[in-house]
Amino acid sequence: MENLLEIKNLHVSVEGKEILKGIDLAIKKGEIHAIMGPNGSGKSTLASVIVGNSRFNVTQGSIFFNGKNLLEMKPEDRAREGIFLSFQYPVEIPGVSMVNFMRAAVNEHRKYRGEDPISASDFLKLMRDKREMLGIDSQLVNRSVNEGFSGGEKKKNEIFQMAMLNPKLSILDETDSGLDIDALRIVATGVNKLHTKDDAVIVITHYQRLLDYIKPDVVHVLYNGKIIKTAGPELALELEENGYESLINNAME
């Protein structure tokens, strides 16, 4: 089967400093990949580059998504091609209601596919269905985007947006950080409910904890801008036991 996401020899720098030093990664439909690694290893940079954050400079390599060259696309087009990032730090947007924000996003996706805008009643129904599916409070969607939300509410809201937009590739950037165990369960359950054999998920995390709920098919360890090890889900458990140190030492040799 063809790869959904294919990254080859990706080098990325920010303000002249090289952060990613040759990443190769291939993900197929239906797969869940975990990317682990210590702080500062480049995990969030990788996520940002995939969604098109212009702060990061791609100096070498390529990213293809569904056979299309992502690096030539604007962030909004990548999103409409089906890439979704659950932000590590979701942004507060005072004055823009969740309803208007989501309606704009949903309609932009539809427009991209050549469809008419969604009707008001269908849209409200869609909002309600997704909200109920994820067990999210109606209050959350009646407010301005993320404004005054707690850390947990912000992360739940990310998953809600993911449900609304129905992406082909979801990237969860430290979605577990700042979550208590109940919120973590809601978020993880949501991700599992949304995941099908037709889409893929990248889970970026420091800890095994989230991977107890979202079971990865493949685990990668990213260190100092390179993937130093790729293995099955047992790798995450190993890391939980022994930490990154021995792995890093092996890689250095």
Added chain:
Amino acid sequence: MIEQQYIDLFETYREVIDQNATEGLNKERDAAFEAFKKWGFPTSKLEDYKQSDISRAFDADLGLNLRNIPIPVNPYDAFKCDVPHLNAHVFFLINDRYYDKTQPDLPLPNGVFVGSLQTFSEKYPRSFSMYYNKIAAADNGVTAYNTMFAQDGFVVYVPENTVVEKPLQLINILRGGVNLNVNRRILLIAEKNADVKLLICDHTVDDVNFVVTQVTEMVAGENAQVEFYELEENSVKVTRISSLYCLQKEQSKVTAAGITLHNGYTRNDYRFRLSGEYAETHVGGLVISDKEQHTDNFAFLDHAVPHCTSNELFKYVLQEKSTGVFCGRILVEKGAQKTEAYQSNRNLCSSEDAHMYAKPQLEIYADDVKCSHGLTTGQLDEDALFYMQARGIPEEEARMLLMVAFTKDVVDMIHIDILHDRLEYLIDKRFRGELLRCGNCNVCK
């Protein structure tokens, strides 16, 4: 001296001016003439006019319609104001004259007068002389100029204990075949326990230069409630110099908001005197500008007595080569204890050529007060923009949504629901460059 031609004009045409006005209006001209000769038009040498030299607007060949030559216009044709409807009583001023063929609307409550300043001065001479030119400052050159030449205008008079349920709407229409100076006068009197809402919309029909002075005198009597909204949608060839003078008595509540949606060169003064205890003032301003538009809002809140509250919120979205100016002065007089006065000024400059000049001024002579001001000028939040793009919203659309969101809290000061919603729609269109600039009343259509 720029003033000389106007001094000569006034002296030469004094008789014509008087003949085409009423005794009440004419009585005020001599003192105004003296004041004008003394003060002249404000120039940028004055601190309060540093960024807006008013005299320059008058350094031009402008006609004045002192003989009241009728200007052919049927506002009902020009402005289809009866469509989805604000559900308001609608009135018109053609330049500075009241349009006296106003179609009868539902009757107004007993004792309420809404109409021409000339008619009011003759029908209610006592009330007229009690208020006309009594609230406006005597030491402002442009206000004096307006008083010299004012021949008509618009009056809202609401007697004691009277509520006008439906909003009143005044539509100012600028028409002319040559460059014109228009001097418009507005009087709004809400007596004790009265309650009234007035919306004024400014429109330009003809493509000539207009220099407009507008002096609005407003009195909110004891426990009166007044809402006063202005929406400017003039052409770029219009200079608008508006001065609002408001006197508030005890427990009165006034909300005033000016929305500058499209303009040329604008100076709006909002001068409030809180002279009765427990009076409350809310003043808002929203400016959306591009091209080389210039908008200067000057707010002066004078807390003369204890226990009054004022709240100011002014926001600017400046694009292209436009200029915004804001000066907010709060004066808490000696003895005005327990004053609460808050001021906020937030500005977006979305191009390198846009300029914002902002100046908060707090003068406080009482020691038990709560006063604050906040001022920021910046660009759209890049993180928010990227977040929206990452959800599939194109950058241009995301900018639009963020700019509309930025204007929201000023629009929320408007308590007429239909107007509030209509404004949200118009602001969206303005940012998209789809706003019909004139020829139609966008509020009502």
